[in-house]
Amino acid sequence: MKHRVISRKLVACIVFLLILVLLPVFIKSPYELHLLIMIMTGSIAALGFRLVYNTGKTSVAQGSFVAIGAYTSALLATRLGLSFWLTLPLAGLVTAAIGGIIGYPALKLRGSYFVILTFGLAEAIHLALLNGGNFTGGVMGITTIPPPNPIVLPGLASIEFISKVPYYYLALALLILTIVVMYRLDHSRMGRIFGAIHDNDKLAESVGISLGMYTTLAFTIACFFTGLNGAFLAHYIRVITPGSYTIWHGVYYLMYTIIGGAGSIVGPIIGTAGLLYLSRFLVAFGRYQLMIYGAILIVFMLFLPNGLLSLLGRRPTHFPGVDRIRGYIKKSRE
């Protein structure tokens, strides 16, 4: 029985993957492709946020780690002329290293203190990039970022990064890599340790789990993928300024994750896709867009604090409305 459930899940994954791979064949509009790419990159950062969140730490600085990855890759490519295929992993590693160095002392802080620290950190990174003089390009940032070097398959073809399609596949590849690593993490001993820390860090420590080591590890891994995402974005958008990724992007990633549901890997992806597609319709509302986003976040925190996915859960909640919706979902399944 258990075996069947897993294989059904696997089939669903493969079908979904096939749809994603074939999507550019049917969707020709660059705007739609751009939206899909942004959903995929947003999902990577949101998944990073989720990993940290699931060890009991809320970071609003993830947007700034995107900036660090983007700047690293952009600087390496423009100053040293390195190939994108080299700067991409390097950006991930540098971001992970910075994340680890900052994270080790910072993650000792509990609850609200850590959030405040990441808030300050995001502000400091913004200020540092802004005042970096010639090194970071100041307010203007870096504007001459080259596109990724073409992939040459000898005798077959050479893939040039001109249209959105190769970027789409690159983003998809990065997203799949992130999902696979996150999935393996969730279902490993380490994932259970993260869960234990999330549920009760003092209890986890009392049974011999090193809080400092594991929370730093989670933070470093999250920063690695966030950095990869930043490098991709730098070479996709090809302009990076201190204002590109600030604390508000960190808050967006938080929103994507919380609204989708941090309990599962699908949650942040659903949250990102949902909110970004919503933003497409909200364009009509212009200035009210931010307000609507905020209102959604408030409503979720008040009535559905564990995100959309918690609608599928079984345990009763405090909210009769949520339980009623769950009843409908159950009925429609039967």
Added chain:
Amino acid sequence: MDLQLGGQVIVNGVVLSLMYILIGLGLGAVFSILRVVSFAHGVIYMFGAYVTWMLVTWVGMHYLIALPLAIVVVFLFGLALERVLWHPILDTPMACLIMSLGLLFVIEGGVAAIFGEKSKSLATQFPGVLGVGGVYLSVERLVMVGISVAIVVAVLLFLQNHKQGQAMRAVTDNPEVAALQGIPVRRIQMIGFGITCALAAAGGGLAASILTISPTMGGAPLFKAFIVVVLGGLGSIPGVIVAGFVMGFIDSFGLTLIGRVASLLGFVIFVLVLLIRPRGIMGYEA
């Protein structure tokens, strides 16, 4: 640095410090009373500034009438916010924190939608410059210093002597024991939150008279307030006052001596305090 410049920098430091103290006191009090961190404090400050601006420019009130009125309006607004948004989820501090981020978006977006993104400023309310021994201070700033000192003292006296203030301190110490003494904890928390909003609005209203106001003006003071509150110790009022002066002078001297990069200095102190002594100068263990 010569004596004249030194005097000027000190005077500016005092003005900045009082601003930080006003906002920091409110932010710290939200934490003491509700045990949650609010990211919406900066937008409440901004909201206070806009209400003051609106009363002066649209209604045509005198600034000294508009400011208290704005404080009262935001106080009532704060009461409603606490009742509707914070109270239902007070037992999960992280949900409160994330909700406050949503509220930040709503208020900032709302103000931007109503008043536009462009920054505005009030005409000078109290013209004139006072010069003593080469140190210049506009009368406007002097009035501002006077009002903020009065507000801070009023809040301290309220907490020290007024029955509601004493109840508020009891609730900050231990809500359960306070409830056992017959203190209506829910009501005290609501009023307390209203007062924190009023303090933010006072800061905003005062800022409206000397600075330009814009929907995003709350970000920087919120950051400074966090530094002040963390430096002073979450939950400590004397700590906030000391830290407010420390930060005000660091900013004032830093800006004169080393320029724009000085804003990073505050952050460095902030991180060091958080890492080495998270309870700050005078705070208690969380």
